[in-house]
Amino acid sequence: MNKDYLNLIFSGFLFSLFTFTLIEALTFSKLAQFFPLYISVAGVILTFVYFIAQVFTIYKQQKKEENQTILPLLQPLKYIGWVIGYLLLIFIGGLLLATVIFLFTFLIFESKMKLLSAGISVVFVLICVSLLSSALDIYWPTNLIGF
Amino acid sequence: MNLLKINLFYILLLLMSAMLIGCNTMEATGTENDKNASTSYDGETISFVVPFQAGGGTDVFARFMTPYFAKHIEGEPRVQVENIPGGASITGTNEYANSRSPNGFNILTSSASSHVPFILEQSSVDYDLDDFTPLIGAPSGGIVYTKPELAKDGMENLLSLENELYYAGISPTGLDLVTLLSFEVLEMDVKAVLGYEGRGPSRVAFEQGESNIDYQTTSAYKSNVENLVEEGNAVPLYSLGQVDQDGNLIRDPQFPELPTIEEIYIDIYGTEPSGEAWEAYKQTVAASYSLNKVIWVHKNAPNHSKKILQQGMENLIEDTSFEEESQDILEGYDAFVGEELNNQIEQSFSISPDTKKWIIEYLQLHYDIDINKL
């Protein structure tokens, strides 16, 4: 997708975000209000200025028919999907199970690893995670049942 | 081949971790002890919920207690501290009340910052201290001090000052509330600047003149303010005191030479203090200082387990090595157990509706705080 259009959408998003925080800030009590109010107002104004400037840039570019930077979108979305899928798996199955499933499928489908090497890697990671957890006193997310 | 390289990295980690395991004594997977209520603590693990980040005052208190628990509770169970920080102790206490199994293998420590929101019934509080059985409680104390030039003409002069006294505090709903109420009772005109990061920064504010009346809790006072007093840069005014089992305000046993605000009030105004501000003051002293920290178990835990735990606490305070070692952690105060503890709890946490209403209105009026939003 065209980078300038994306920039426009992003600044539009930021504009609405700052508008939301501005409206929300109005409900706070006086002492909690001033800081978020100041920065929201500054944010609203600046993003609005940027938004207008961006519209102009696009308008000018269309006239000149310059080369526009095109950003690929599908590929990153796929990988973001993997990350979110992994987190969902953790939510359902707890970290250990989710890691096994995620690592195994990712290594085979995305990294094109052989079954055996993927299997070995997964086992290694499992050992490391459990060792680390007992040695470094770290915790990991459990699923709803507490597995 | 690449796989090998990845693995090399992990093998390395593995070796390093293996080095550490030697010194590891804690089970860290955070799983709960969901066994059926067994009647003995023999070889079992007690999970000790601390609703604060590791390293804070309450956490240090809890960690100090664990080896003594292990030693004195029949069956010598292992006691494992679990920190659940957040929401100024409310998150962890809620979690203990609602998600931990009442099987006698889960205990909790609370502190003033869980007690005051409870008696004021803040909306985020999802626990009821009446649903817990207390095991052991520990007091703390606080000392109010000021600059020598302000104190030299006596308390009476201090009370007559207008727009000259500045107090640096953290938040009007925390321990500061007690100090602020003491100003209210004495009718002292103090401008409270709240929003400091902690008692340390507020003490620095005092030292450099940003504030000129301040308080510190007992141990911080001894380690950081007593030298200021010796150098002639600070003068103690009064201790916040303790509330005894009959509900009277008494002098702090750690500072027997310092008066309470009741004595000062009588001295200056000629009558005993009365009214809602005074009741509120005594109530908050009881809930914040006289019972600064309490360790609890679920009330509906098996009776047998509760008995063993309570017996363990009574053995614990008889232990002479505990008495010696606990000087720093308990700030030299005596811990409460058994009947004494129950009376103290009764005294501290049952607030009259009028007093509660008054405190809530006081916070709303002076500090613009809506208790329902907290």
Added chain:
Amino acid sequence: MIESAIEALMIVLDPSRLIYMFLGIGIGVIVGLLPGLSGTVGMSLLLPFVFGLEPYVGMALLIGMIAVIHTGDTFPSILFGIPGTSGSQATIMDGYPLTKKGGASRAMGASFFSSMIGGVIGGIALYLTIPFARPLITSFSSPELFMLTMLGLSMAGLLAGKSPIKGIISGILGLLIGAVGSAPAVPEYRYTLDTLYLTQGISLPVVAMAIFAFPILITMLTDKGSVSSHAKLQSGILKGVMDALKNKFLVFRSAVIGALIGFIPGLGGSVVDWIAYGAGQKTVKNNYFGSGDIRGVIAPESANNAKEGGSLVPTLLFGIPGSGTTAILLGGLTLMGLEAGPKMLSDDLPVTLSIVWTLVFANIFGALLCMLLVRPISKISLVPGEKIVPFLLVLLVVGAYQSTMSWGDLIVFVVIGLLGYVMTILDWPRPPLLIGFVLALPAERYYWISIERYGWEWLTNPLVIALAIIIVLLLAGGTIMKRFSKKFESKGGI
């Protein structure tokens, strides 16, 4: 004091205590090099063990660990562009581009050597400031602290890259994220979306990882290929050390900045690497910071190790912790029967001095240990992205979860990570966001206290005016500077 210093040296060098220091160093390096695990995790790991230990032994363990965390955290910053802890974010700016050019070993050599020198300078700073600590610390009142946070925020302007307006918006966004949670002036929660998780605010390690690590993971996958585009790793540790030696004044300057900022209570020192980086960018001639300049690695690495020495001053002498790590250190002191306060300079002076020595030794040994690890670890940068990313993701998820052990950590990680990714592909600078985030709370707090305590009178405070002039000069200088060197603009920040 020199006599007692020598006495303390003998105490520290006792073999039974040295072992604990080395144990501390080992743990510190591991905790540092695993993204998401920071000093707080290391401290809470060690805390149960210090109970009842002799203070010298316990301090050897704890300080040994604290000292080297910012040495070990350089590995992921340089190799993957993922901050090992929040203290080594600025290292990414030039360290990661260097790795892409195949210069990982050189960057690490320079960074470890600077860390070592910086850390030692931090230890010396701790020793030298001991006699003046009290008057120095009590000389900062709230208005001055507020102006110092403003100074830090204006650094964000320096790091904005080619589009100032994008940089400022990014900084404001950071301030807004920092405003989530409890307000300092009044106990009221803001922007919590009715969740209990957000009442405590969003934690720094999660934001730092999300904003830097998440985008890197995705771009490593979409770009394919390994991090280092060169097939062969140049062996360059020595070259890196020479680089650091050549820039000895930069190392020294940055270390002094680090120690000073660590020393000022209330600022927390989380932005010290950015400030040293920004200052380096201003003062180094002919630089190409942002596109793989070795000096862009040296400055923050020297500063972040030096910071620890400085930040121990308010912690030990006033009981004011400047960070999560030192907050737990205070708890550790109590468990060993010590109390932070003036007594650390009289009765407990030997302990304080042993801390200075431990800081010095641990920095030296920690850096040497890391240099030994460079060879095996830097090979990872040759592994293709799609083979290393899944493992990194598991590591990051477990790391992010350590902040508060709640699901909120992971959700925030993804949400802010996505924001960071969009900012990356659209060339919005991310460092200003982080600086804004870190300084949001102090800025609001000290502004409020200044107004509440002094009215508008505080604006006439001479130190406040002096700081305001410095800020204006810095910002004006930034624009002039940019006109002269168009070079680093071409990269638009990372």
